Amino acid sequence: xxxxxxxxxxxxxxxxxxxxxxxxxxxxxxxxxxxxxxxxxxxxxxxxxxxxxxxxxxxxxxxxxxxxxxxxxxxxxxxxxxxxxxxxxxxxxxxxxxxxxxxxxxxxxxxxxxxxxxxxxxxxxxxxxxxxxxxxxxxxxxxxxxxxxxxxxxxxxxxxxxxxxxxxxxxxxxxxxxxxxxxxxxxxxxxxxxxxxxxxxxxxxxxxxxxxxxxxxxxxxxxxxxxxxxxxxxxxxxxxxxxxxxxxxxxxxxxxxxxxxxxxxxxxxxxxxxxxxxxxxxxxxxxxxxxxxxxxxxxxxxxxxxxxxxxxxxxxxxxxxxxxxxxxxxxxxxxxxxxxxxxxxxxxxxxxxxxxxxxxxxxxxxxxxxxxxxxxxxxxxxxxxxxxxxxxxxxxxxxxxxxxxxxxxxxxxxxxxxxxxxxxxxxxxxxxxxxxxxxxxxxxxxxxxxxxxxxxxxxxxxxxxxxxxxxxxxxxxxx
Numbered sequence: 001x002x003x004x005x006x007x008x009x010x011x012x013x014x015x016x017x018x019x020x021x022x023x024x025x026x027x028x029x030x031x032x033x034x035x036x037x038x039x040x041x042x043x044x045x046x047x048x049x050x051x052x053x054x055x056x057x058x059x060x061x062x063x064x065x066x067x068x069x070x071x072x073x074x075x076x077x078x079x080x081x082x083x084x085x086x087x088x089x090x091x092x093x094x095x096x097x098x099x100x101x102x103x104x105x106x107x108x109x110x111x112x113x114x115x116x117x118x119x120x121x122x123x124x125x126x127x128x129x130x131x132x133x134x135x136x137x138x139x140x141x142x143x144x145x146x147x148x149x150x151x152x153x154x155x156x157x158x159x160x161x162x163x164x165x166x167x168x169x170x171x172x173x174x175x176x177x178x179x180x181x182x183x184x185x186x187x188x189x190x191x192x193x194x195x196x197x198x199x200x201x202x203x204x205x206x207x208x209x210x211x212x213x214x215x216x217x218x219x220x221x222x223x224x225x226x227x228x229x230x231x232x233x234x235x236x237x238x239x240x241x242x243x244x245x246x247x248x249x250x251x252x253x254x255x256x257x258x259x260x261x262x263x264x265x266x267x268x269x270x271x272x273x274x275x276x277x278x279x280x281x282x283x284x285x286x287x288x289x290x291x292x293x294x295x296x297x298x299x300x301x302x303x304x305x306x307x308x309x310x311x312x313x314x315x316x317x318x319x320x321x322x323x324x325x326x327x328x329x330x331x332x333x334x335x336x337x338x339x340x341x342x343x344x345x346x347x348x349x350x351x352x353x354x355x356x357x358x359x360x361x362x363x364x365x366x367x368x369x370x371x372x373x374x375x376x377x378x379x380x381x382x383x384x385x386x387x388x389x390x391x392x393x394x395x396x397x398x399x400x401x402x403x404x405x406x407x408x409x410x411x412x413x414x415x416x417x418x419x420x421x422x423x424x425x426x427x428x429x430x431x432x433x434x435x436x437x438x439x440x441x442x443x444x445x446x447x448x449x450x451x452x453x454x455x456x457x458x459x460x461x462x463x464x465x466x467x468x469x470x471x472x473x474x475x476x477x478x479x
Contacts (some may be wrong), residue, residue, distance in 0.1 A: 117183050120210035121175045130171035138293040163359075169257040173216075176208035177255045177262045190245040190270055195235040197243065198222040198419070201253060209255050213410075219254030219261040220339060220415035221383055225447065226250075230329060230367055230375050233447040234382045236418050245270050248277075256414070259336035263363040273316065280312030280323040281368035288331075288345070288364045296356045301364075302330075302346030309347070309368055316370070324373035329448070331365040337413045338388050371450035383445035384433065385415040393439050399432040404441065415445070 113119055184201050201222050211217040225233040226247050252265035288305045312323045331345030347366050386407055395401050436442040
């Protein structure tokens, strides 16, 4: 007799279920035997399982779990909306780095800077593309050898594209300098101690540049030269000089990335009577920038600066003064880890006919004075710098050897000051510092001053000259 297909399927299903039940009973018997040996009953075990399931269910319904209590994260329920929310929370948690800072890799847009600035510029621009400074054309000279013909050169543009990594490093240092400068300009008030101003500036600059040994940091000490002092003054420990309302202060500091130095300065005044002096030197600086460029002669740049500078005058206390260019102060070329690298940019006529070349870095520095227009060394020295070209020099004093090792480790051939030696823990080093100076290993740079009772103004602008369609000139100077 043939069995219908439907009945056959039904009997097959019954047989499979019977087999599974038999296996389950066998497993239960084995579990019962094992539990009896261990002193644990099957009923108690099943109760624990039920209680555990009940606890988990209650915790999920209440919106918290054991894992949440341990890790601070909630397990998603069966609701798809809850699952989406939990994923979003995890994503946000991944965007946050240790210490509460936002992970730069997880941010698409730059973060906003704080006030006062505390976020390094590398975190503000996680893509590594930093702001470009002012772009200007090369000056057009009398001859056909000027750089104007480079604008249409495909070869020049190709060479320039090879320098993009270098440009970004320099722009990073320049952006750190700019943000630090803006903060200090708005923060400084008369009545503050000069040493407090310098320490606040240096603290901010170290944060902005994200200081890392000799790879990134400050390029030279903060200059805060007042009135008749032109440059190279920063307060040593114990100097309680106070900024006054009638002071003319020349602020000068530098940043660097991998030795590429940004040298930039500005002048602070609080009394409006100095506005003509500020205007005169500002116009002279802008004139020097316009005349600078590839193939430009340094003597022509100096002559143009002097002509504009000395066309201005200022009246102080009923007496009229002509603004004079300081004839023994100059701008200069800059090399990696070398602030003064050989070429000088005069601010008077009659200098050398040396030309500016591509791939060179320059600081255009303009000094205007109501005094003699000539500076000399005076006052207590604070600035020092290891001689860039010095070789091995034998030293007898053990303290001199230790101090030289410290200088090599922390500063290399970058300029430093006595406050920075105090900061890294050096003490009783003056004799050793003098010994290194006498041996020609470390050069001192005392403050440069004009006649006392006269005012000086100093404006420094940093430029880059290189192959480019429009010539890259990073103007991060007076703002």
